Structure formats: structure tokens, C-alpha cells
Amino acid sequence: MPRSGKSQKNEMLQGTLDMLVLRTLITGPAHGHTIAHVIEHTSDEVFEVEQGSLYPALHRLEDRGWVSAYWGASENNRKAKFYKLTAAGRKQLIVETSRWRQLVGAIGRVLGEVKG
Amino acid sequence: MRLSRFLRRRDQDADLAQELDAHLQQEADDYVAQGLPQEEAIRRARVKLGSTTRVREDVWKWNSFGFEGVLRDLGYSARTLLRTPGFAIMAIVVMALGIGANTALFTVVHSVLLKPLPFADPDRLVMLYERSVDTNYPFNIIAPGVYAEWKKDAQSFRSMAIFGSGSYNLSGDSGQLPERIESVRASADFFSTLGVEPAFGRVFAASDDQPQSEATVVLWRQPCDHRQQDPARRIALHRHRHHARIVRLSRRTKPGLDRLSP
Numbered sequence: 001m002p003r004s005g006k007s008q009k010n011e012m013l014q015g016t017l018d019m020l021v022l023r024t025l026i027t028g029p030a031h032g033h034t035i036a037h038v039i040e041h042t043s044d045e046v047f048e049v050e051q052g053s054l055y056p057a058l059h060r061l062e063d064r065g066w067v068s069a070y071w072g073a074s075e076n077n078r079k080a081k082f083y084k085l086t087a088a089g090r091k092q093l094i095v096e097t098s099r100w101r102q103l104v105g106a107i108g109r110v111l112g113e114v115k116g
Numbered sequence: 117m118r119l120s121r122f123l124r125r126r127d128q129d130a131d132l133a134q135e136l137d138a139h140l141q142q143e144a145d146d147y148v149a150q151g152l153p154q155e156e157a158i159r160r161a162r163v164k165l166g167s168t169t170r171v172r173e174d175v176w177k178w179n180s181f182g183f184e185g186v187l188r189d190l191g192y193s194a195r196t197l198l199r200t201p202g203f204a205i206m207a208i209v210v211m212a213l214g215i216g217a218n219t220a221l222f223t224v225v226h227s228v229l230l231k232p233l234p235f236a237d238p239d240r241l242v243m244l245y246e247r248s249v250d251t252n253y254p255f256n257i258i259a260p261g262v263y264a265e266w267k268k269d270a271q272s273f274r275s276m277a278i279f280g281s282g283s284y285n286l287s288g289d290s291g292q293l294p295e296r297i298e299s300v301r302a303s304a305d306f307f308s309t310l311g312v313e314p315a316f317g318r319v320f321a322a323s324d325d326q327p328q329s330e331a332t333v334v335l336w337r338q339p340c341d342h343r344q345q346d347p348a349r350r351i352a353l354h355r356h357r358h359h360a361r362i363v364r365l366s367r368r369t370k371p372g373l374d375r376l377s378p
Contacts, residue, residue, distance in 0.1 A: 032135065033142040051139065051165050052174065055132060059175050063121060074138075076145055081135045 017049070017057050019100060022085060022093040025067060031080035032058060058083060066092050118181075125179035132175055136168040236311020244276075263303070277306040 024030065024038045035058075036049040061067045066089030074080040085093070121128070140161050147157035197204035232238040244266070248256035258266070263278040270276060279302035287294035300306075304325035307313070324332040 031138070031142075033139045051136065051168065052171050055136065055171050056174050056178060059128075059132070059178070074142065076142075078138060078141050078145070079134075080138045080142070081131070 016100070017053055018061060019093065019096040020047075021054075021057055021061060021083075022066060022089055022096070025083055025085040025089070026093065029070075029072075029082040029084040031072075031074060031082050033074075033080070035083070061089065064092075065089075121179045122181060125176060128179060129172055129176055132172055133168070136165075136171060140165060140168070241310070260303075275305055275309040277309040278303045279306055 020039050021035055024035050030038070032051075032054055036051075036054055039047055039049050058067070058069075062069050062083070066086060067083045068086050069081055069083050071079060072082045140158070143161035143164060144154070144157040147160050148154060152160065197207075233241060235241055244258075245255035246258045246262070248254050250256075257280060258278070260278060263276075267276045279300050281298065281300050283296060283298050285294040286297050302320075304320040304322050307319040312319075319334055320332055323329060
């Protein structure tokens with residue numbers, strides 16, 4: 001079901017999908033289906049990656065030159081569009097990751113130790 | 117960047133459609149691997165992925181400019197008007213007349229009411245009249261003697277001048293064809309009251325305003341026949357010889373008169 005589990009599943013934070021997609025591609029080129037699966041799987045199914053956000057994101061990343069795309073054959077020999085991290089994309093991932101760490105650290109410090 | 121995206125958006129859309137289809141197949145393959153029949157697998161995959169058209173529309177919109185909607189609206193209105201040409205022409209004519217009438221009216225209002233007079237302190241400039249008992253002509257132009265009395269007694273005015281209009285036959289010294297010109301006869305302080313100063317030559321002086329002094333003529337448009345640039349020369353008005361001064365007035369003044377003489 002596309003939207004049924006949405007209320008239980010955490011909605012992805014604005015702007016974090018790009019970072020997660022870039023992170024996924026660090027292990028090698030992948031197509032949209034794999035990217036979505038990997039993100040969902042490694043987040044222990046906390047995130048649900050919908051087509052409606054994944055493909056616009058990929059399109060954006062390609063337009064900014066952070067990933068490059070090519071058509072190839074998938075694992076089960078189907079035609080699929082593969083995305084590959086570029087050098088600029090790698091740099092961007094480092095920038096975004098450090099910014100994210102900073103953000104999380106800051107929020108953690110503000111929240112402090114909340115019991116319950 | 118933006119433009120190249122815009123120009124390639126058709127290809128990109130076709131590409132995206134193919135890509136989304138591939139994704140659907142992958143998803144279906146997963147379900148088949150779980151043991152579902154092909155048809156059910158595709159159905160489940162479709163349900164899971166939702167509308168691919170919406171994804172394509174989002175990307176298409178991102179690749180486009182905002183003004184396309186405006187262009188489409190314009191095209192639509194043009195087609196609607198062309199379908200009913202009679203109505204269209206009527207509407208256009210009515211609007212054209214309305215705009216034209218408004219423009220004409222505003223032009224009049226602007227020059228009559230809004231645009232300040234081209235004189236110094238136009239908001240403090242007033243015209244004084246005598247009150248006449250004849251109700252047909254309630255505003256009577258005063259006689260020079262009355263003006264002299266007014267000028268002597270008036271406390272509220274910084275400067276006061278008198279003028280009246282008329283026309284003369286203007287001819288040169290050497291028997292050129294005379295020319296009929298509109299004129300204003302005015303007292304010496306006429307120009308200083310209006311705050312008009314000559315850029316070239318001089319206008320009236322107080323000494324010109326004496327009964328025994330010779331009448332002084334100020335011309336500010338060279339009459340066609342008298343082209344010499346002599347700033348002080350003799351001309352004839354109604355065959356009486358006068359000393360003429362060619363004056364170019366400064367400021368943006370164009371009082372709409374041809375000549376003045378005291």
C-alpha cells in the first residue's frame with residue numbers, strides 16, 4: 001500500500017532524502033528500485049521511500065551534477081537506469097553529513113537528558 | 117541550467133516514464149519471487165508505487181517555467197474571442213473608446229487643474245478683478261488708474277502687475293510686409309511678478325513705465341520676416357516706430373503671448 005503505513009512510519013525530514021540517496025550510492029551505482037530498498041532496509045523500515053519523492057530527488061541530483069545516470073541491465077536482466085556518484089556528489093555528501101552531525105549534536109545538547 | 121532543462125524536458129519525461137516502468141517491473145519481479153502469479157504481482161506493484169503520472173508531472177513542472185500557464189490562458193482567451201468575432205469587436209471598440217475618453221479627459225484635467233503654471237510660485241499667483249454690477253460679466257478688468265491705487269494700498273501682495281491683451285500690425289524698418297501679431301500690454305513689473313527672467317537681453321525696467329518714456333516692445337519669437345539677431349532695433353507697430361528688444365525668456369516659460377509693450 002502506498003500511503004497506508006504513513007501515519008506510523010516516520011515521514012522523512014525535509015531535505016534529508018538527497019543526502020541518503022548520495023550515501024546509498026557510495027557503495028556503487030544503483031537504480032531507483034535498489035536505492036529505495038536500501039534506504040528502507042538500512043533504516044529498519046523506519047523510512048518509506050515513495051516514487052513521488054525519490055524520482056524528483058534523483059532528477060534534481062543529476063541536474064546539479066552530483067550523480068550521473070546511464071541505462072544498463074539490472075540483476076534480473078531488465079533494463080534499468082543506474083545512478084552513479086560523481087566527484088562533486090562525493091564532496092556534497094561529506095558537506096551534508098557533517099552539517100547533519102552538527103545539527104543532531106546541537107539538537108541533542110538543547111534537549112539534554114529527558115527522562116520518560 | 118534551467119533553460120537546458122526546459123528544452124530537454126520532453127526527452128527527460130520519456131526517459132522518466134521508461135524508468136518508472138522499469139521500477140514497476142522490478143517491484144513486480146520481487147512479488148513473483150515471493151510466489152505470486154504475474155498478474156497479481158503487477159497489480160500489487162502498481163498499488164505500492166501509486167501514480168506514476170503524478171511523479172512525471174512533478175518533474176515536468178520542476179523542469180518548466182511558471183509563465184506557461186499564463187501563455188495558455190492568453191491562447192485560450194484569444195480563441196474564445198475569435199469564436200465570437202462580433203462580440204470581440206464590440207468589446208474592443210467599447211474598451212478603446214473608454215480608454216480614449218479617459219485619456220482625453222485626463223489630459224484636459226491635467227493641463228487645466230493639475231499642471232502648475234510655468235511661473236515662479238504658481239500656487240501664490242492670483243488674478244484680481246473688479247466686481248461688476250453687470251451679472252453677465254461679473255469680472256471686470258480694471259483701469260490703469262485703479263491699478264495704481266490698488267498697488268499703492270495693497271498690503272497682502274508681494275508684487276502686482278497689470279496687463280491687457282490686444283493685437284498689432286508689426287512691420288520692420290524698411291517697408292517689409294506687416295504681420296498681425298497677438299500682444300499683451302503690461303506694466304513694468306509684469307515679468308518680475310511672474311518670476312520670468314530673460315536668458316538674453318533685458319525685459320522692462322521701471323524707467324520704461326513713465327508717461328514720458330518711449331514704449332518698449334519685448335519680442336520673444338522672431339517674426340518670420342525679421343531675422344536679424346540685433347537685440348535692439350527699431351520696428352513699427354501700427355506704423356508708430358518703437359524700440360524693440362529681442363528677448364529670449366528663461367525658465368520653461370511659454371506664456372502663449374507673442375509680445376508685450378507697456
